[in-house]
Amino acid sequence: MALISLNEVHKIYPLGKTEVHAVKGVTFTIEAGDFVSIAGPSGSGKTTILNMIGCIDTPTEGEVIIRGTNTKELKDKEITMLRHDVLGFIFQNFNLIPVLNVYENIEFPLLLGKTREDKNRRREWITHLMEDVGLIEWKTHKPNELSGGQRQRVAIARALVTKPAIVLADEPTANLDSKTGENIIEMMKKMNKEFDTTFIFSTHDKTIVDIADHVIHLKDGLVESNSRG
Amino acid sequence: MMNIIKIAFRNITRQKKRSILLGSAVAFGVLIIILLNGFTAGLKETMKENFTSLMGGHVYVNGKVVLPSGKIVNMIGDRDILDKALSPIADEIAEVHIRAQSGRSEIIFGSKSTSLLIYGVNWNDEKLLKKTLTVLDGSFKALSDPKAIVLPKKIADKLQVRAGDSVLVRLDTVTGQRNVGDFTVGAITSDPGSFSFISAGYANITYLGELLGLKPGGYQYMNLYLKDINRMDVVAKKLRDELRKTALLEEDTPEDTNNETHQRSMGFMMGGSTTAVKPWKGTKFSVTTLNDVMAPVLQMIRILNMVSLTLFIILLTITMVGLLNTFRMVLIERTREIGTIRAIGMQRKDVRNIFFFEALFLSLAGAAAGLVLALIGMAVGGAVTFSANSNMGIFLLNRHIQFIASVPGILLIIVILLLMTLVAVYLPARRAARLKVADALRTQY
Numbered sequence: 001m002a003l004i005s006l007n008e009v010h011k012i013y014p015l016g017k018t019e020v021h022a023v024k025g026v027t028f029t030i031e032a033g034d035f036v037s038i039a040g041p042s043g044s045g046k047t048t049i050l051n052m053i054g055c056i057d058t059p060t061e062g063e064v065i066i067r068g069t070n071t072k073e074l075k076d077k078e079i080t081m082l083r084h085d086v087l088g089f090i091f092q093n094f095n096l097i098p099v100l101n102v103y104e105n106i107e108f109p110l111l112l113g114k115t116r117e118d119k120n121r122r123r124e125w126i127t128h129l130m131e132d133v134g135l136i137e138w139k140t141h142k143p144n145e146l147s148g149g150q151r152q153r154v155a156i157a158r159a160l161v162t163k164p165a166i167v168l169a170d171e172p173t174a175n176l177d178s179k180t181g182e183n184i185i186e187m188m189k190k191m192n193k194e195f196d197t198t199f200i201f202s203t204h205d206k207t208i209v210d211i212a213d214h215v216i217h218l219k220d221g222l223v224e225s226n227s228r229g
Numbered sequence: 230m231m232n233i234i235k236i237a238f239r240n241i242t243r244q245k246k247r248s249i250l251l252g253s254a255v256a257f258g259v260l261i262i263i264l265l266n267g268f269t270a271g272l273k274e275t276m277k278e279n280f281t282s283l284m285g286g287h288v289y290v291n292g293k294v295v296l297p298s299g300k301i302v303n304m305i306g307d308r309d310i311l312d313k314a315l316s317p318i319a320d321e322i323a324e325v326h327i328r329a330q331s332g333r334s335e336i337i338f339g340s341k342s343t344s345l346l347i348y349g350v351n352w353n354d355e356k357l358l359k360k361t362l363t364v365l366d367g368s369f370k371a372l373s374d375p376k377a378i379v380l381p382k383k384i385a386d387k388l389q390v391r392a393g394d395s396v397l398v399r400l401d402t403v404t405g406q407r408n409v410g411d412f413t414v415g416a417i418t419s420d421p422g423s424f425s426f427i428s429a430g431y432a433n434i435t436y437l438g439e440l441l442g443l444k445p446g447g448y449q450y451m452n453l454y455l456k457d458i459n460r461m462d463v464v465a466k467k468l469r470d471e472l473r474k475t476a477l478l479e480e481d482t483p484e485d486t487n488n489e490t491h492q493r494s495m496g497f498m499m500g501g502s503t504t505a506v507k508p509w510k511g512t513k514f515s516v517t518t519l520n521d522v523m524a525p526v527l528q529m530i531r532i533l534n535m536v537s538l539t540l541f542i543i544l545l546t547i548t549m550v551g552l553l554n555t556f557r558m559v560l561i562e563r564t565r566e567i568g569t570i571r572a573i574g575m576q577r578k579d580v581r582n583i584f585f586f587e588a589l590f591l592s593l594a595g596a597a598a599g600l601v602l603a604l605i606g607m608a609v610g611g612a613v614t615f616s617a618n619s620n621m622g623i624f625l626l627n628r629h630i631q632f633i634a635s636v637p638g639i640l641l642i643i644v645i646l647l648l649m650t651l652v653a654v655y656l657p658a659r660r661a662a663r664l665k666v667a668d669a670l671r672t673q674y
């Protein structure tokens with residue numbers, strides 16, 4: 001069974017008196033452990049599709065099925081729990097919490113969960129992640145004391161801290177220079193291998209697309225090509 | 230939950246100026262209301278104490294007797310009836326003061342004279358009175374002289390007398406005859422608890438009674454000083470019920486009562502002779518209490534409390550509007566952040582709770598600051614010593630303004646404040662909790 005499957009998904013945004021048909025019937029599946037890129041020009045529907053996979057938006061029509069669960073059937077509370085337990089998020093604008101330092105930002109999702117694991121083990125795990133993303137010396141710094149690349153690395157660690165099955169990254173490199181952007185994608189790839197986490201990232205940068213082992217090309221709200229291998 | 234509280238707490242420090250401003254507004258409101266409440270509560274107690282010493286007790290028994298001439302005089306004639314009526318309530322009574330009272334009399338020293346009111350008291354019983362009066366010249370020891378008189382400083386200054394001087398007093402007997410007596414000034418006192426417009430002197434009840442034409446051992450008023458001031462109305466009722474068994478009660482014959490309380494407080498200047506409406510036999514008793522006498526004062530304090538409550542509500546409303554607007558702003562500022570934490574997995578109710586806690590912390594911090602300032606204010610205000618002859622005498626206790634901070638009152642204020650805070654922040658908090666995650670993440674802020 002596929003980790004994620006989209007069946008004839010449509011998304012129509014109301015826009016004043018008219019509507020924007022952003023996604024016009026998209027069907028694809030994503031396998032566990034893949035490093036997936038959703039590529040396409042601006043306005044092609046990348047963000048919209050990632051939002052629906054990430055359960056932060058709902059399809060107007062069609063279904064998004066994650067690990068066999070049809071997300072349509074869940075209440076907000078359950079969806080929030082699903083996001084917490086199964087999904088990790090990396091944002092274009094990093095979206096760290098300004099009042100928290102690096103360590104606390106990474107720890108944050110753990111504190112939202114129901115299960116309380118041992119404090120020492122938690123600290124070890126966060127420290128391990130900080131080492132992985134190379135931020136151990138920045139542990140007590142606040143986000144505004146970090147560079148863009150560093151911030152995005154904090155975000156990667158934060159996305160992984162709950163050991164999610166899937167990490168979604170909407171244009172994670174768009175606010176970074178190309179060198180730093182490549183580093184971030186490399187790092188995500190490394191995590192993909194280390195933890196066997198499925199990564200899905202969107203981009204319109206062609207050089208980055210090549211690192212992915214499953215590329216879905218979108219155009220005008222439709223899948224233009226879908227190649228795995 | 231701890232995490233939510235921690236975040237809320239840190240959020241306050243994000244916009245320090247704004248938080249301090251809001252906190253100050255809350256602090257100001259709390260300061261004002263606690264100060265005012267402390268003042269009125271203190272005033273009430275001060276007035277109670279001052280009235281108690283002024284009136285010479287908590288429960289007052291008056292008597293009226295119709296003379297053969299048809300004239301009504303203030304006098305307790307049937308002393309055994311009263312004594313018998315007192316025995317069931319003996320446990321409640323701390324001190325019994327019997328008094329006589331001259332009408333407005335003229336006191337003369339050399340070529341100077343002035344008018345005053347003289348109470349005849351039994352010095353051995355009046356421990357409370359001695360405690361209230363501050364001796365400026367002479368001493369209470371001189372009061373063993375049966376002709377001794379204690380004068381307030383104001384009168385002594387007018388007459389330019391000193392302790393030890395002899396003065397002459399011209400007064401009317403209870404039957405309206407003129408009489409003259411000579412007194413020795415035993416002590417000159419200031420009475421911080423007294424109305425400054427009532428110039429009262431104190432003399433020995435035996436001697437004054439003699440001058441007033443009372444029978445030996447006779448008196449006009451009996452004042453009861455109770456062990457528990459809060460029992461005064463109960464005790465008064467019991468006493469009335471006892472007296473009613475064997476004697477007439479003024480309270481039962483309203484046609485010639487015409488507001489005893491008023492008469493009693495105004496009667497200081499008049500000695501209390503009125504024309505008979507309907508003659509009766511024996512002593513007609515009347516029992517009044519400190520509460521009756523203080524009714525207008527209590528009314529004034531109630532009004533003061535209402536004014537301060539209104540002020541508090543106005544200040545609170547203004548502050549709460551400020552709070553509401555602040556959290557609307559916070560909602561806009563943090564929209565994307567809320568989207569982020571919701572995406573990461575924070576539940577709606579926790580988003581709402583962050584807002585609630587943040588606002589509550591702000592209000593609590595403000596309240597704490599206001600409370601501390603109010604306590605300091607009370608300590609400072611209470612430390613100011615007023616002049617002994619200050620016109621504010623009745624409002625002062627031992628020449629100080631008394632403030633009383635009531636713990637339940639303060640708690641009530643804080644509870645009201647916190648409830649209002651929750652109300653004010655409710656809408657922004659709810660809107661924050663209901664933000665659509667995708668929309669929130671898309672905003673540019």
Ligand SMILES: Nc1ncnc2c1ncn2[C@@H]1O[C@H](COP(=O)(O)OP(=O)(O)OP(=O)(O)O)[C@@H](O)[C@H]1O
Binds near residue numbers: 015
């Ligand atoms: N909330 C919205 N309301 C109305 N229209 C929207 C909304 N969000 C997206 N759209 C429209 O839907 C279409 C797809 O948008 P989407 O953001 O998914 O594209 P994208 O591929 O992510 O583009 P970009 O590379 O610029 O981020 C666009 O035409 C966009 O204008």
Ligand SMILES: [Mg+2]
Binds near residue numbers: 046171
């Ligand atoms: Mg996009």
